Every structure is written in C-alpha cells, then in structure tokens.
Amino acid sequence: MTSNPYHEAVEDSVRALRWSDEGLLVLDQRRLPDTCDYHCHSTATGVAEAIATMQVRGAPAIGIAAAYGVVLAARARFAQSADDWKQAIARDLEVLAASRPTAVNLFWALDQMRSVIAATVPGTSPVPGLLARAEAIHAEDVAANRAMGELGADLIGEAAGVLTHCNTGSLATGGYGTALGVIRSLCRRARRDVYATETRPWSQGARLTAWELSQDRIPATLIADSAAGLLMRRQGVQWVIVGADRIAANGDTANKIGTYSLAVLARQHGVKFMVVAPTSTVDRNCRSGKDIVIEERDPREFLPPCFIGSNSTISAWNPVFDVTPAALIDVIVTERGAVRNPANSGMQAVL
Numbered sequence: 560m561t562s563n564p565y566h567e568a569v570e571d572s573v574r575a576l577r578w579s580d581e582g583l584l585v586l587d588q589r590r591l592p593d594t595c596d597y598h599c600h601s602t603a604t605g606v607a608e609a610i611a612t613m614q615v616r617g618a619p620a621i622g623i624a625a626a627y628g629v630v631l632a633a634r635a636r637f638a639q640s641a642d643d644w645k646q647a648i649a650r651d652l653e654v655l656a657a658s659r660p661t662a663v664n665l666f667w668a669l670d671q672m673r674s675v676i677a678a679t680v681p682g683t684s685p686v687p688g689l690l691a692r693a694e695a696i697h698a699e700d701v702a703a704n705r706a707m708g709e710l711g712a713d714l715i716g717e718a719a720g721v722l723t724h725c726n727t728g729s730l731a732t733g734g735y736g737t738a739l740g741v742i743r744s745l746c747r748r749a750r751r752d753v754y755a756t757e758t759r760p761w762s763q764g765a766r767l768t769a770w771e772l773s774q775d776r777i778p779a780t781l782i783a784d785s786a787a788g789l790l791m792r793r794q795g796v797q798w799v800i801v802g803a804d805r806i807a808a809n810g811d812t813a814n815k816i817g818t819y820s821l822a823v824l825a826r827q828h829g830v831k832f833m834v835v836a837p838t839s840t841v842d843r844n845c846r847s848g849k850d851i852v853i854e855e856r857d858p859r860e861f862l863p864p865c866f867i868g869s870n871s872t873i874s875a876w877n878p879v880f881d882v883t884p885a886a887l888i889d890v891i892v893t894e895r896g897a898v899r900n901p902a903n904s905g906m907q908a909v910l
C-alpha cells in the first residue's frame with residue numbers, strides 16, 4: 560500500500576475543451592464544482608462568447624478555444640462562398656480577438672491560424688488544414704506542460720511546501736497544466752504540502768484548483784488570499800508557483816490579480832517564486848510589463864447586489880490581472896528551458 564494517494568488516482572482526466580464534428584465542447588467553468596456541463600459551440604461567435612463570459616478561461620485554453628473557433632468560422636464561411644471566404648473570415652477573427660485582452664495566447668493562436676488561412680490554395684476548403692493546426696496547438700500545449708512539469712519539479716527538488724494561485728491546471732490549458740502541472744509532477748515524486756489560494760474575486764482556486772486536485776486525489780489546503788503572509792511567516796511553503804497570461808520580453812509577468820502581492824510577500828520571507836508558462840505566453844513585441852493591457856471586468860462580478868444601482872454610493876474596481884516585475888521572479892519555466900533570474904537577461908534565451 561502506498562502513502563501517496565496520488566498514485567491511486569486516475570491522473571489528469573479533466574479536459575476543458577473537446578472537439579467534435581458538431582463543434583467545440585466547452586466545459587462551463589462558471590458552474591464548477593457543483594455542475595460539470597459541456598456546452599457545444601458551433602460558431603466562432605459562440606466560442607468568443609464562451610471566452611468573454613469565462614466558460615473557458617486560462618491563457619492557453621483561451622488560445623486553443625480560439626483556434627477551434629477559427630475552424631468553425633472557416634466551415635461556415637467556405638460553405639457560404641468558396642471564393643470570398645477569406646475576406647469574410649477576417650471579421651470572425653476580429654470577434655475572437657476582442658473576447659479578452661490580456662492573455663497573449665489568444666493572439667498567438669489567431670496568428671497561427673492566419674498563417675494557415677494565408678497558405679490555403681484558392682477554391683480549396685480551408686477546414687482540414689485549420690483543424691489540423693488547431694489540434695496541433697492543443698496537443699503541443701499538453702506536451703509543453705508535461706515537459707515544464709518535470710523541469711519545474713527538478714528545480715524545486717525536495718521542498719516540502721508549495722503555494723499556487725488561481726487555476727493553472729487542465730482546466731486552464733490543453734491538459735496537465737502549467738504551475739499545476741509542476742505540482743502534479745512534484746506530487747507524483749513524493750507527498751508535499753500543497754496550498755492553493757482561494758483567488759478572489761472569481762474563486763478560481765477555491766472552485767477550480769480544489770476540484771481539479773480532488774479529481775486527481777492530490778491532497779491540498781485552501782487558504783484565503785490574505786492568509787498567504789502568515790503561511791510564509793510560519794515557513795509553511797518554500798516555493799510559490801504560478802502561471803502567466805503574458806510575459807514581456809524583459810520577464811515582467813502578467814497573471815491573475817494577487818500574483819504581484821504574493822511575489823512581494825515571497826521576497827520578504829525568503830520564499831522562492833516560480834512562473835511556469837509555455838513560450839506561446841511570451842510576447843516578444845512587449846518590451847516590459849508597462850505595455851501589458853490589464854483587463855478590468857464588470858464591477859458587478861463582485862459588488863454585493865445591494866450596492867448595485869443608481870442610488871448606491873459604493874462602487875467597485877475589478878482589475879483581474881496584475882504585473883509582477885521580473886526582479887521578484889526567481890525562475891520562469893518554459894518548455895524550451897528555464898530562465899533563472901529573468902531580470903538579468905530577459906526571455907531572450909527561450910525566444
């Protein structure tokens with residue numbers, strides 16, 4: 560009998576996205592963990608709406624969903640006109656691009672699909688080529704996550720306690736996860752104390768990371784975001800491991816709101832700080848974190864209903880990402896290797 564419950568689990572069975580002939584099946588993450596429902600989206604507009612409303616979220620998963628959205632757009636546009644579909648599909652790509660602003664994987668994936676569109680011979684169906692590219696983006700993301708999981712776990716070694724933020728697992732990616740992939744790999748090697756922040760205001764930690772880890776039978780402890788300082792002061796964790804929505808060329812990293820606070824706390828307490836993200840999250844056109852657009856969502860997502868309305872004197876500010884300066888990051892793990900102390904050299908080595 561093993562003392563590591565992870566060994567008894569079915570590893571990484573959760574999938575946020577599944578392709579079918581009818582369209583893209585999207586696991587509605589707004590309803591997890593109470594309800595596990597897939598919705599079938601058969602149009603690009605439907606996929607854009609699924610991204611904007613956070614049925615699917617997490618930078619790599621958003622990019623993959625958008626790639627499948629382009630396949631759906633091509634199917635419809637080519638059926639309408641085998642001659643003019645390239646002009647018509649440009650509008651669908653704009654709609655997909657407008658679904659969320661911060662995760663660069665969305666724009667990266669759309670660029671990949673644009674190249675296939677440009678290379679499609681006039682009069683021939685673009686669908687097989689686009690579907691092959693979307694499936695490759697999906698599969699390559701899982702492979703990258705597995706590689707990063709092992710590399711991150713090697714770097715962390717024997718550390719007994721780790722803290723993660725938001726949800727960066729299979730729900731946020733093609734599968735396995737970025738930061739949560741490292742935690743999967745760590746826990747396969749030996750039992751660890753895994754802590755997950757609740758991740759206010761949308762509770763990706765309390766709802767999604769907790770659910771995903773429970774599916775894999777990885778024991779974990781939830782904390783309120785505001786408990787992280789005390790946890791570090793009591794030496795409960797040696798590493799903070801997070802994902803990324805966009806990494807600037809100098810290593811500054813945008814991720815879920817609260818990441819920056821964790822990095823400041825980590826530095827204060829001598830806790831190491833690791834970012835895990837595929838190179839599709841690195842934006843070579845973005846020089847520093849100052850150039851990253853921070854999404855601000857509807858304040859009603861967390862404003863108590865009694866304060867909503869024209870008579871209310873209470874408003875809310877709802878930025879959903881922040882930027883952690885490279886100087887607060889010890890290592891950025893990508894599928895092409897790890898960048899230690901990114902403030903020294905930026906991301907050049909993996910670009």
Ligand code: MRU
Pocket residue numbers: 616617618619662724725726727728731732736737738763801802803804814815816879
């Ligand atoms: O607003 P979300 O839930 O899309 O934000 C997700 C995050 O910030 C994740 O940490 C990030 O996308 C990395 S996921 C592998």
